[in-house]
Amino acid sequence: MFALYRERAGSALVSVELPEGSTAGDLTAAVRAEYPRLAPPEVRIVVAVNAEYADDDQPLCPGDEVCLIPPVSGGMPMREAARR
Amino acid sequence: MIILTDEPLDAAAVTDSVRRDGNGAVVTFLGTTRDNFGGKTVTRLEYEAYDAMAVKKLQEVRDSLCRDYGIADVAIAHRTGRVDVGHISLIVAVASPHRREAFEACHEAVNRIKTIVPIWKKEWFADGSRWVACEDHEFADEAEHTHAHAERHAAPVGDD
Numbered sequence: 001m002f003a004l005y006r007e008r009a010g011s012a013l014v015s016v017e018l019p020e021g022s023t024a025g026d027l028t029a030a031v032r033a034e035y036p037r038l039a040p041p042e043v044r045i046v047v048a049v050n051a052e053y054a055d056d057d058q059p060l061c062p063g064d065e066v067c068l069i070p071p072v073s074g075g076m077p078m079r080e081a082a083r084r
Numbered sequence: 085m086i087i088l089t090d091e092p093l094d095a096a097a098v099t100d101s102v103r104r105d106g107n108g109a110v111v112t113f114l115g116t117t118r119d120n121f122g123g124k125t126v127t128r129l130e131y132e133a134y135d136a137m138a139v140k141k142l143q144e145v146r147d148s149l150c151r152d153y154g155i156a157d158v159a160i161a162h163r164t165g166r167v168d169v170g171h172i173s174l175i176v177a178v179a180s181p182h183r184r185e186a187f188e189a190c191h192e193a194v195n196r197i198k199t200i201v202p203i204w205k206k207e208w209f210a211d212g213s214r215w216v217a218c219e220d221h222e223f224a225d226e227a228e229h230t231h232a233h234a235e236r237h238a239a240p241v242g243d244d
Contacts, residue, residue, distance in 0.1 A: 003132050003204035004215040039221050048202070051137035067134055071217040073198050073205045 004070040005045075009035050018060070024049060025056030027066060038068075046071075086142045087161035088133060093172045094161075102157035102179035109183035111190040115174035117167050127208045131164045131173060134202040138162070141201040145193060153189040155180045160193065162203060173205075 006012050009031075016030040024047040032038060032045070039045055046069040047054045053069075060066065085101040087093070099112045117129045146158045157179040167173045176193045180186040197203075205216040 002134055002202070003206070004218045004221060006132075007215075037223070040223050043220055048134070048137055051134070051140055053200075067137070067202075069134070069202055070204060070215065071220065072200075072202060073216045 001068050002070065005038055005068050008038050022060055023056060024054045024058045024060060024066070027060060028056070028068065031068065045069075085159035085161070086139060086146060087159075088135060088139050088142065089161070089163060090165040091163070093163050093175050095172060095175050098159045098161045098175045099177045101159045102177045104157060104179065106181060107157060107179040107186075108181055109186040110177065110179045111183075111186040112178075113174070113176040113190050113194055114172050115194070116172050117169045119169045121207055121209075124209050126169065127210060128169065129167045129173060130206040130208065130213075131162070131167060132204045132206070133162070133164045135164075137202050142197065145196045145201065148196065149178070149189045149193055152192075153180070153185045155185050155189055158189065158193065160197065162197070162201070164203070 001009055001012055001014065014031060014034065016027065016034055018026055018030060028045045028047055032041075047056070047058075048067045048069050049058060049060065049064050051065065051067075085098060087098070095112060095114055099110060103110055117126070119126055142160050142162065146160060149158050150156055155178065157177075159175070159177045161175040163171075163173045174194070174197070176190050176197070178186045178190040178193065180189070206213050207216060
């Protein structure tokens, strides 16, 4: 995790257990449960899997590098940006 | 040329990298640390990057500009870490046969960089700091901070 999320979690690396077949959205939900002060519930947490923006329904595989991406300075929601 | 580094940036070197005899126009944008935001004194900026993804996204920005503007010479350099007031954090250099494409592509480059490249900016003030663009992440019980940020939000946003 980077920037705001890293500071709020108190660590760049966090560990959560997920069942096989879990998605990027499952992962953010698990991280939120562990770190409720990461982001307010109404805010969508953007995820990158293997250095590429991922939708919440993207399945995760063992060995994937997953990163939670706080907003960058441009202001446009990252989710829209990822779809351009 | 795509550079992501925690060392000072060299505007002349980045600009020179896009100069070719077939180009008649070169536009270079420098993003520098401004000493104020919303009426408060900024003492320095700090940039943090997801390096591997940031480099990849900077390359994507360059490639998309070349495609969209029919140009071939775009260079981007972004600094990470502490950047003091007046120092350069971002360089975009664009060269094209005619000036119009160079001006427009350079402007658009900065927009795209600030939208999709995972590099985060922290503003340091005399009395604290804040991650830029993270206002929507404030919790309702942080009312005092929220109010302060709302005031800052009302200030015009420059081309930083």
